[in-house]
Amino acid sequence: MAGSMRRALLFACVCLLVNSARAEDPYRFFDWDVTYGEISPLGVSQQGILINGQFPGPMVECQTNDNLIINVHNSLPDPFLLSWNGLQQRKDSWQDGLSGTNCPIPPGQNFTYRMQAKDQIGSFFYFPSLAFHKAAGGFGAIRIHSRPLIPVPFPSPDDEFTVLIGDWYTTSHKALQDLLDSGKELPSPDGVLINGKRGSxxxxxxxxxxxxxxxxxxxxxxxxxxxxxxxGHSMTLVEVEGTHTVQNSYTSLDVHTGQSLSVLFTADRPARDYRIVVSTRFTNTTLRSTAVIRYAGSSGPAFEPLSAGPSDVDFSLSQARSIRTNLTASGPRPNPQGSYHYGSINVTRTIRLASSAVWSAGGGRLRYAVNGVSFAEADTPLKLADYFNISGVFRLGGIPDAPPPEGEEAVRSETAVMNSDHRSFVEVVLENGEDGVQIWHLDGHSVFVVGMDVGTWSEQSRDGYNLVDAVSRCTVQVYPRGWTAVLVALDNVGMWNMRSEVWARRYLGQQFYLRVYTPTRSSRDELPIPDNAVLCGRVATAADGSRSLPVSRRDR
Structure with a gap:
């Protein structure tokens, strides 16, 4: 009897182990080699960044909760990192791929990113984050599909296409970086690319x-x-950076730098060739690129004239306000997106962020600042310095919660970090006192875009907030001389980059890191430092081989 009981218990344990193994989320493996190569997207030969010989790079295609293992070989002569625009890396800012979180991959070496698309769906992209590499390529698409049993609020399309659009320079990325380092502004781009190509x-x-x-x-x-x-076609917006949207129809859509979205269109016109038209907005000279929608059995180009996109801010602002969350649709989980009642959560803190452009004294170098602070790169990733309790790398609390009083134009350059408690619910008001559109991105989180307008924000502006079905996304625009308000649940512990997606502004200081902090160290809140973490700067000598051991944290 005792033997039977032991065999029964053993069998039960084996079954539990097998079921546990079966329940583990799937793994997807990628092996990438990053090189320089000759490209000519605008007809001018130049040096580009290729991944496995491709420009743009390979697509990351996965499903909710898949584990992504991406081994990146750096065959460039420069240090290199990849970051993941919108892939939130729940509980794991160790994989964020920015200078504040990761040591660069040295030339000739590799690093394996280990991430999970945890509770996430949608359209995103990856890009190189160091120096001015982004101007040379190295970017690619990320698709995160819903799990089969989770309902999607539209019929499965007959096919899907990735469309990577962006402005482009024929000047090399190193020459562009030198321009900024010498105190000059970037010229206007030379063209617009669609999937790495232009025009014909x-x-x-x-x-x-x-x-x-x-x-x-x-x-x-x-x-x-x-x-x-x-x-000649209308488009139905169905998804914005991981949120299923109200399915409004549009004849054109503004896509701001760093933003991603999904549209459906039906091939319901006569069988001809129709053009996709991508054109710059809010610029003195409009740049345009086209691609072809070719019907099977096409009898030639369509006769309709190519229309230009709208040019006014009011049109774009109205369109942005019309993008709202589909409350009854499921997200990555089966529960409706509207079941999270963000509008009824008490706001614990209000942060106002205003950017400014200043010329530094003496050297005459242009710098951009947030609330009077222009971010200075550190010699050690801030995430590592925080983990190993190394002082002097950054100043916690260096970014104030509001811009300096009017008339105080002094800007300081500092490696400043904003501190925040885990699970706080924060109102962030992004203020733009300049004549161009500004775009902000927060890594590791999505934000509810509850309000935007031209003019000056005040506490009375809250009366017009959308507290019911505001779209949740990670990249938001602020129109000229205007403001955008977002609400965000800081539920993802880590060191997260808050930045301008206008890349010259970010490079010259319009960024900072937000430390979402909890005094306890638990894998429930944040995954431990990975065993393959590269150590550099002050950590390389201070860690003394103990990188996998937890150390005490202390506020600075």
Whole structure:
């Protein structure tokens, strides 16, 4: 009897182990080699960054909760990092791929990113984050599909296409970086790319009459808002950076730098060739690129004239306000997106962020600042310095919660970090006192875009907030001489980059790191430092081989 009991218990344990193994989320493996190579997207030969010989780079395609193992070989002569625009890395800012979180991959070496698309769906992209590498390529699309049993609020499309759009320079990325380092501003871009090509060299998208297609669009450029339209067709917006949206129909859509979205369109016109038109917005000179939507059996180009996108801020602002969350649709989980009642949560803190452009005294170098602080890169990743309790790398609390009083124009350069408690619920008001559109991105989180307008924000502006179905996304625009208000649950412990997506502004200081902090160290809140973490700067000598051992934290 005792033997039978032991065998029964053993069998039960084996079953539990097998079921546990079966329940583990799938793994997807990628092996990438990053090199320089000759490209000519605008007809001028230049040096670009290729991944496995491709420009743009390979697509990361996965499903909710998949584990992503991406081994990156750096065959460049420069240090290199990849970051993941919108892939939130729940509980794991160790994988964020920015200078504040990771040591660079040295030339000739590799690093393996280990991430999980935890409770996430949607359209995103990756990009190189160091120096001015982003101007040379190295970017690619990320698709995160819903799990099969989770309902999606639209019929499965007949096919999906990735559409990476962005402004482009024929000047090398190193020459552009030198311009900024010498105190000069970047000139206007030379063109606009669609999937790495322009104009008559653009991509063809083959369709069949009567079928419906999904376009996953990401603006991977350096600075320009781009308007996207399909000649003679309307588009239905269905997803924005992981949120299923109210399915409004649009003839064109503004896609700001760093933003991603998905649209459906039906090939319901006569069988001809129609153009995708991508054009710059809010610029003195409009740059335009086209690609072809080619119907099966096409009889030639469509006769309709190519229309230009709208040019006024009011149109773009109204369109942005019309993008709202589909409350009844499921997200990555089966519960409706509207079941999270963000509008009824008490705000614990209000942060106002205003950027400014100043010329530094003496050297005459242009710098950008947030609340009077221009971010200075450190010699050690801030995440590592925080973990190993190394003082002097950054100043906690160096970013104030509000801009300095009017008239105080002094800007200091500092490696400043904003502190915040885990699970706080914060109102952030982004203020733009300049004449161009500004775009902000927060890593590791999505924010509810509850309000935006031109003019000056005041506490009375809250009366017009959308506290019911505001869209949740990670990249938001602020219109000229205007403001945008967002609400964010800081539920992801780590060191997260808050930055301008106008890349010259970020490079010259319009960024900082937000430390979402908990005094306890638990894998329930944050994953431990990975065993393959590269150590550099002050940590390389201070850690003394003990990088996997937890150390005490203390506030600075």
């Amino acid at each position: 060299n653009g991509s063809d998208f083959n369709v069949e009459q009567g079928k419906t297609y999904r376009l996953r669009i990401s603006n991977v450029g350096l600075q320009n808002t781009l308007n996207f339209l399909i000649q």
